[in-house]
Amino acid sequence: MSMKLPFLKNKQQKDLSEENDLDNIPNHVAIIMDGNGRWAKKRGLPRIAGHKEGMNVVKEIVKAARNSNVQILTLYAFSTENWKRPKSEVDFLMKLPKEFLHIYLPELMENKVRINTIGDFDALPDHTKEAIHYAKEKTKNNDGLLLNFALNYGSRFEIMRAIKQVMTDIDGSKLSIDNLDENTFSEYLYTKDLTDPDLLIRTSGEQRLSNFLLWQVAYSEFWFTDVLWPDFSEEIFKNALHDYQQRKRRYGGI
Ligand code: IPE
Ligand code: IPE
Ligand code: MG
Numbered sequence: 001m002s003m004k005l006p007f008l009k010n011k012q013q014k015d016l017s018e019e020n021d022l023d024n025i026p027n028h029v030a031i032i033m034d035g036n037g038r039w040a041k042k043r044g045l046p047r048i049a050g051h052k053e054g055m056n057v058v059k060e061i062v063k064a065a066r067n068s069n070v071q072i073l074t075l076y077a078f079s080t081e082n083w084k085r086p087k088s089e090v091d092f093l094m095k096l097p098k099e100f101l102h103i104y105l106p107e108l109m110e111n112k113v114r115i116n117t118i119g120d121f122d123a124l125p126d127h128t129k130e131a132i133h134y135a136k137e138k139t140k141n142n143d144g145l146l147l148n149f150a151l152n153y154g155s156r157f158e159i160m161r162a163i164k165q166v167m168t169d170i171d172g173s174k175l176s177i178d179n180l181d182e183n184t185f186s187e188y189l190y191t192k193d194l195t196d197p198d199l200l201i202r203t204s205g206e207q208r209l210s211n212f213l214l215w216q217v218a219y220s221e222f223w224f225t226d227v228l229w230p231d232f233s234e235e236i237f238k239n240a241l242h243d244y245q246q247r248k249r250r251y252g253g254i
């Protein structure tokens with residue numbers, strides 16, 4: 001009897017924690033992957049070394065999201081304001097998708113990950129577009145995690161673009177102004193096929209949105225960490241999920 005008790009207790013604890021783990025998992029997690037440059041600077045390395053390291057963390061967090069049963073992972077990879085950076089850094093960032101996919105696409109395929117992007121895709125360099133287009137086509141029938149890269153994404157640009165399309169459709173009698181509501185407007189955004197993020201994570205200690213998903217995060221839960229993106233890990237991701245699981249979302253109710 002006394003031999004069995006600890007075993008029983010452990011088993012009960014394990015079952016309980018497993019139950020909790022699956023409870024209330026965010027469907028859609030969005031991450032502002034920030035701090036690559038500072039990570040590199042701290043090590044006396046060029047900023048691009050931080051971006052390179054950050055790329056490998058993306059792979060780890062994709063795995064963590066899959067393991068945690070997250071359905072959509074949106075990663076802010078390049079903003080419409082990031083063009084302001086030195087050309088050499090921008091050029092490096094524009095080559096990263098191809099490099100990432102070259103290394104990881106086979107594994108993403110194996111794990112049924114589907115790749116998508118949001119943002120002004122047409123304005124990306126041809127070589128970037130080609131690499132991503134190929135990956136989108138190749139993964140389009142996968143039914144696992146949706147890995148959504150925000151690339152050349154800016155929320156104000158997205159909203160302005162939507163407004164212009166709405167006005168064009170009203171002009172062309174494809175849409176009546178009486179039918180324009182929050183749901184119809186959402187159909188004009190890049191995220192039209194996605195649910196809103198449940199959890200928004202930002203690394204590196206900055207606590208701002210930097211033009212990310214302004215419309216879509218109206219009721220998202222925010223989670224910040226001082227950890228720089230290249231130091232982010234599955235363990236920290238799980239801490240964020242765990243915190244989220246304890247939160248009570250009220251949406252204005254009681
Ligand atoms: C995030 O890291 C990656 C991109 C914005 C592309 P940063 O490059 O912004 O790194 P910090 O914020 O300068 O440290
Ligand atoms: C936001 O980070 C954009 C990405 C992570 C891709 P930034 O580093 O560009 O944001 P700010 O300039 O600090 O607000
Ligand atoms: Mg930054």
